[in-house]
Amino acid sequence: MADLKSLIIPDKVPQHIAIIMDGNGRWAKEKGMPRVWGHRSGVKSVREVTEAAAEIGVRYLTLYAFSTENWSRPPAEVTALMGLLVETIRGEIKDLNKNGVRLMAIGDLSALPKASYNTLMDGIEATRNNSRVTLVLALNYSAKWEILRATRILAEKAQQGSLHPANIDEQTFESALSTYGIPDPELLIRTSGETRISNFLLWQIAYAELYFTPVFWPDFGREALFEAILNYQGRERRFGKTSEQL
Ligand code: FPP
Numbered sequence: 001m002a003d004l005k006s007l008i009i010p011d012k013v014p015q016h017i018a019i020i021m022d023g024n025g026r027w028a029k030e031k032g033m034p035r036v037w038g039h040r041s042g043v044k045s046v047r048e049v050t051e052a053a054a055e056i057g058v059r060y061l062t063l064y065a066f067s068t069e070n071w072s073r074p075p076a077e078v079t080a081l082m083g084l085l086v087e088t089i090r091g092e093i094k095d096l097n098k099n100g101v102r103l104m105a106i107g108d109l110s111a112l113p114k115a116s117y118n119t120l121m122d123g124i125e126a127t128r129n130n131s132r133v134t135l136v137l138a139l140n141y142s143a144k145w146e147i148l149r150a151t152r153i154l155a156e157k158a159q160q161g162s163l164h165p166a167n168i169d170e171q172t173f174e175s176a177l178s179t180y181g182i183p184d185p186e187l188l189i190r191t192s193g194e195t196r197i198s199n200f201l202l203w204q205i206a207y208a209e210l211y212f213t214p215v216f217w218p219d220f221g222r223e224a225l226f227e228a229i230l231n232y233q234g235r236e237r238r239f240g241k242t243s244e245q246l
Helices: 024-030 035-055 068-072 075-098 114-126 143-160 170-175 222-233
Strands: 016-020 060-067 101-106 133-141 187-190 209-212
Touching: 016 222, 024 035, 035 060, 035 075, 035 133, 035 222, 060 068, 060 075, 068 075, 068 133, 075 101, 075 114, 101 114, 114 133, 133 143, 143 170, 187 222, 209 222
Parallel strands: 016 060, 016 187, 060 133, 101 133, 187 209
Antiparallel strands: none
């Protein structure tokens, strides 16, 4: 099999990749195992993909770990996912530091169970000086929540008189998003064959290349990531221009 990594063009590696990790439940069901086992196996993919991304120079990796809508799953699954988050962060801090991974989180974090919130904050604090790659976990996140929150922040400033509505441009709006300071993802991956965005980073993916793969998340690893990047590198990104203008 071709060594996919050697085919990647180093100066065309996306700075930011966003991933909708999907298919843990179906992966487990196919094997006659409980859904939670699928999530547990999904953590292995998180580790492998983060390391592979760092290795080829990706600067930001944003993973959709828990959406606002995920609270409506069976309570036992929600509890298991939150437990897995705590267990994973606690267990990975050493390796994150060893690999230069900085942890961040976006979403309505205040609504997370106390233990999850505290562990997350500990992980963010313990890795804040790492700079090789930033792993952004989207937790209790939805893009509509984020856009509404930004709107409220700006409306309050306008009401106080510190911002004139006519001065609200893209930059001002972005300054109120939870991804402020992070470049927009050039590539969005969704696993498991679903071809939806599911309320993920709606503002930030305005120009992202979308890559859908039938592979379930627990089977998505290093090679699958490289394959997605090669696919991305084979595309022409025109940003509204013609081919000849590029
Ligand atoms: C989607 O599969 C997966 C999730 C909603 C959660 C993803 C969580 C992990 C990979 C583990 C925890 C992550 C971290 C970063 C510690 P699904 O359950 O929707 O699968 P299905 O569509 O087949 O039911």
